Amino acid sequence: MNMSDDNDIIRTRREKLSRWRETDDAYANDFRRQDLAAALQERYAGQDKAALEDSLVATAVAGRVMLKRVMGKASFVTLSDVSGQIQCYLTRDGLGEAGYQEFKDLWDIGDIVGIEGTLMRTNKGELTVATSNIRLLNKTVRPLPEKWHGLTDTEARYRRRYLDLIMNEETRSTFRTRSQILHHLRHFFVERDFLEVETPMMHAIPGGAAARPFVTHHNSLDLELYLRIAPELYLKRLTVGGFERVFEINRSFRNEGLSTRHNPEFTMLEFYWAYADYRDLIELTGDLLAELTTKVLGRSAFNYQGTDIDFGKRPLQLTMAESIVVEAGFSESQVEDPQFMRDTLAAMNQKVEASWGIGRLQMAMFEARVEEKLFAPTFITHYPIEVSPLSRRNRDNPDLSDRFELFVGGREIANGFSELNDPDDQAERFRDQAKQKSEGDLEAMHFDADYVEALEYGLPPTAGEGIGIDRLVMLLTNSPSIRDVLLFPLMRPGNV
């Protein structure tokens, strides 16, 4: 765990570094690479040994030494660059006595080097650079993890992600996929005339979600500020301002525990779409998942932790009450009976507050008994108004909201609704939240008078949605933990 500075390996490599520093070109930056490994592998895949001998293709490659095989006066070195790997053949005849000796004396696995030469193919058929000139570009001090097993210790992989990236193609692949997902999401929304915006990360009043915030302090304003728990209320202010389609992909922060599904900072996509409602969102979300998966994976179906999921098919739809009937096995009348729900939750050792109405009781039951079972993509609709303080009230049933969440793999992936744009109703909901906060609910919302004022200037009929990007990346990269899709997940400071 503790990588001390005085072990034999590091001491020897430091001695080599000292010798290298005595040369003229230690830490030179004038080596120019001509080709990437993968490009060479692809371009010359069809050329056999004889063809390459005839054509004398000159190249210059650079990268990290991953493997080194010394056989007396000839050696093979495997270089790794951003694209892939290529083998190089170094000989005393090819490099000259001094050059070959420098390689033998100074080069170690892990060093960053530049190699010039011509392409050849070995007897076993591997494309190889027959080296005529070598440059040591960075004499590294610390040894890489073991070449066969790599770096497997999860703690080390998260704390020293660079080593994980050097050693594990799977890790590199995950983060390439993450980048692709973000790219295609942006493309999807920009193509549909959504404007990408950035709204504040530091809020005087945290809002837009039920969560505990991180608190910080602005010195010169002498002001308590909160890291945002969601961008929602600012994005809707922009919709008031006439940006009728906006989206933001950025971090939010929630001061909660860590788990395989939660990191205190996480990435959300939120978008707001004027003159649309939650049913339009459900359609758009279905399109989005199908298109995204096809573009990123080349197909709409994939396997997540042993279960097949297909975003090419439209997700199921159930109301929250229906889902409790179906998955938890209660009758429709039981699900609507506050006393029954309260008693049943209590019997399940679930925390229940006396003030909770049927909406919060149903929500608690849903979270306890239903959510984890929703493996196949499923939209749960008709959330109770009691747990949806920013959502539009359902026209047919005022106790319900025009809101849905999407569940995949037993996890919430998206949350969307027709926006509440009645300022008086919103003020009433905020007052209710503030009351719950004063009664000790740490996740209840603050009264945001500034936001209500914005609504008084007029939010068009609008639908808005948030999509958890980390969880989406988990699905498409088959990652069991959110830490596997965050380059630097939060860790307690350790003595590493």
Next chain:
RNA sequence: GGGUCGUUAGCUCAGCUGGUAGAGCACCGGGCUUUUAACCCGUUGGUCCUCGGUUCGAACCCGAGACGACCCA
């Protein structure tokens, strides 16, 4: 917050019932001009996570703590 498991060489891991700490890779020395985790020979390398306890004697047993993984709340 609770439970289970883990922490031994730079890395991957063994280490029996408590009796002087082991292997492979890497490193160092030697051999080898088409290898593929190259191979062969010979070395080197340790805060056994930390602190305390039990014991003639602790990597191992007990207690407390640190860090991590997973599960639960």
